[in-house]
Amino acid sequence: MKTPAYYLSRFREECKHTRDEFDHGRAWQRIHLALMRGAASASLRKLDPHDPSSWEFCGFSQNGEDGIIDYLLSNLRRTNRYFIEIGASNGLENNTSWLAIVRRYSGLMIEGDSVLSQQCREYFMSLNWGLQIVNARITRENIRDLMDLSLHNNPDLLSLDIDGIDYYVTKGILELGMRPKIIVVEYNSAFGPNACATVEYKEDFDIAKEHPKRLYYGVSISGWRRLFSQHNYRFVTVDQNGVNAFFLDSGEFPADFINHLRTVGFRENFAQMCQHRTTWEGQYELIKNCAFVDIE
Secondary structure, eight states: OOHHHHHHHHHHHHHHHHHHHHHHHHHHHHHHHHHHHHHHHHTTOOOOOOOOOGGGOOOOSSHHHHHHHHHHHHSSSOOEEEEEEEEETSSSSSSHHHHHSSSOOEEEEEEOOOHHHHHHHHHHHHTTTTTEEEEEEOOSHHHHHHHHOSSSSOOSEEOOOSSSSSHHHHHHHHTTTOOOOOEEEEEOGOOOOSSSSOOOOOTTTHHHHTTSSOOOOOOOHHHHHHHHHHHTTTEEEEEEEEEEEEEGGGGGGGGGHHHTTTOOOOOHHHHHHHHTTTTHHHHHHTTTTOEEOOOO
């Protein structure tokens, strides 16, 4: 005779399967919505080759990154149709799923959270077998592993958003000789437009634990520009929502395209300003006693 514990166990298992099916159903809905949103917003653009804000559209990206990336890639002299994204999440909201599904790029999606990485694998591997989805937390100590994973030393695109030690990881990638043609990084507008600063290095950096306001993370925009100028990258712009900065290897693009760009050097992070009800100056006041590292 089966015990009550047996039936309780069966019930829980059935509930788990139902919940998994519901989660997968919602994921496919979000993928469908992202594709429709991207197609609609791309069709409404009035492209100006000199104005990066006119390139923006949003499919899977949080802001206008999909459009800026798509337009930059269309101007490359040579392409290997390969990308790397560090901080890919579950694929439903990142900077490379549009390339993977719509443009059929191959690429490496890296995510430190094992659950999100597994979800990304389940949702996207069947849509593009050229994807490699890896659960790994990239730090200064294991960057060489990234070099070994990548199929190309000069991918068309590197996108990095890990809400923490982004500067140290990117610096290590460049110093080891990787040369992405386009690089997209998140900057922290709470640091302001002029400071060349980043957070202290911690291998286990966690934005949620470092400061209760979640404003102590990442790199200032001027800090990024200083790092990339040292490696002969050209600054393109920041997106209109003040979240991402774009850089390119000028040798991979026609000179006429690069020399006529109208760049925007800084914008407020709209989400941070809405959440904290203050501009970057007020946000900086909340974290000014944290430890900062000057980028020289």
